[in-house]
Amino acid sequence: MASRGYGSAPTQTRQSMASSGGAVKARQLAQLQQQLAQLSNNLADTENLLRMTSVQAESMRGLGSWHAGLFMAASKVLGEESVQQNQQQGGGGGGGGPN
Template sequence: MGTRNFSTGTAPRQSMASSGAAVKARQLAQLQSQLAQLHTNLADTENLLRMTSVQAESMRGLGSWHAGLFMAASKVLGEESIQQQQGSQT
């Protein structure tokens, strides 16, 4: 049984290593792009949440105004209906 002498060239290994490095660099570039997009989306979300908070406070004030108007209208209409009932009874 003899030993065989295989010639192991470095060219295929170098091309595989360089293509692996290119794939890794492309994946890192894609991840960096996605991270930048995520950062932009988070900044937009933060701004939207701030605006929502301001609008919710305004809605609360608007609700208070409406409640006050309904109570005033209820009082006025209630008094008018009482006066009308008393007027019709006499």
């Protein structure tokens, strides 16, 4: 009888350990599921941000083209004005000097 009572205690310990191990495993799986859901949400946010960044990059490219056109136009206008000013200054002052 003593051996029976002694033998049943480890069985109960194993069952309680198995049930507590199952609870730990269930808690870890629930936590993992929560983290995977958060990761999925973060990936969806990242995808949306990348899509928006792509659209903005195209817009920046268009703005760059506009600015380049404006700079080229301004350069041409300012370059023509400086050529005209040089011709006026050079034509009036350069005619009296030696060639």
